[in-house]
Amino acid sequence: MSTPSFWLVIPAAGIGSRMQAACPKQYLKVADKTILELTLNCFLQHPGLRGAVLALAAHDHWWPQLSCADNPLISTVEGGAERANSVLNALMALSANGADKDDWVLVHDAARPLLERPDLDRLLSTLAQDPVGGLLAVPARDTLKQVTADGHVVTSIDRSVIWHALTPQMFRLGLLQENLTATLAAGAAVTDESSALEWGGYAPRVVEGSANNIKITRPEDLQLLQTLLVSAT
Numbered sequence: 001m002s003t004p005s006f007w008l009v010i011p012a013a014g015i016g017s018r019m020q021a022a023c024p025k026q027y028l029k030v031a032d033k034t035i036l037e038l039t040l041n042c043f044l045q046h047p048g049l050r051g052a053v054l055a056l057a058a059h060d061h062w063w064p065q066l067s068c069a070d071n072p073l074i075s076t077v078e079g080g081a082e083r084a085n086s087v088l089n090a091l092m093a094l095s096a097n098g099a100d101k102d103d104w105v106l107v108h109d110a111a112r113p114l115l116e117r118p119d120l121d122r123l124l125s126t127l128a129q130d131p132v133g134g135l136l137a138v139p140a141r142d143t144l145k146q147v148t149a150d151g152h153v154v155t156s157i158d159r160s161v162i163w164h165a166l167t168p169q170m171f172r173l174g175l176l177q178e179n180l181t182a183t184l185a186a187g188a189a190v191t192d193e194s195s196a197l198e199w200g201g202y203a204p205r206v207v208e209g210s211a212n213n214i215k216i217t218r219p220e221d222l223q224l225l226q227t228l229l230v231s232a233t
């Protein structure tokens with residue numbers, strides 16, 4: 001099935017505090033490539049990519065050293081205080097540079113280097129005609145507990161209706177920009193793009209993806225990344 005063309009937003013302005021590394025985690029090297037380069041690879045090889053906007057920290061001096069920094073498909077903007085602010089800055093740049101409000105935009109974490117092409121194509125083809133958009137996600141496998149602040153179980157959550165949100169998340173530029181702007185203005189919690197659409201009363205669709213599409217967050221994730229990269233070759 002043919003897949004629609006799309007713009008790409010990569011929030012990459014985080015400091016990676018939970019990783020406790022000497023540089024932001026997206027610039028840590030694994031198998032001779034930075035996590036950011038690994039993340040970009042899947043998209044730069046896709047014929048549907050119209051262009052990419054990376055949101056970078058104001059003090060980011062690592063990006064210009066990467067070979068892909070010269071790729072004409074990639075532009076950069078300054079990120080914001082939170083991930084949602086970084087994403088909104090990138091969306092505003094797309095709008096200012098002529099992207100249409102009905103164009104598809106995919107937002108993908110710089111810290112998710114293991115997105116697989118079949119998952120990307122499944123997201124694009126499944127949502128190509130969707131009136132709202134949606135996101136890659138994985139159904140919960142473990143028994144889930146609601147727990148008190150001092151660590152005691154309150155109840156078990158029905159896992160049959162629980163999914164883990166991943167990225168990319170895929171929405172039309174105008175709808176996403178409008179709802180993200182409104183959600184931030186209202187001071188509502190927004191840790192992913194779907195949250196903003198939900199706040200606006202929409203019901204994004206989940207598209208099942210691979211549980212290997214992990215977000216590199218803590219030091220132990222680097223070993224898992226190495227293992228998954230080896231098994232993928």
Ligand SMILES: Nc1ccn([C@@H]2O[C@H](COP(=O)(O)OP(=O)(O)OP(=O)(O)O)[C@@H](O)[C@H]2O)c(=O)n1
Pocket residue numbers: 010011012013014015016017018019025026055079080081082083084086087109110111112215216217
């Ligand atoms: N102000 C911010 C904060 C985060 N991000 C990006 O959002 C993605 C997911 O965020 P997270 O995994 O939390 O990254 P960090 O914020 O860097 O990690 P930490 O919370 O451990 O500092 C990352 O690619 C990160 O670079 C961003 O663009 N702008």
Ligand SMILES: C[C@](O)(CO)[C@H](O)COP(=O)(O)O
Pocket residue numbers: 083109164165166167191192193215
């Ligand atoms: C967008 C996301 O990766 C979906 O699971 C997640 O919400 C990012 O959270 P973070 O705290 O900004 O890493």
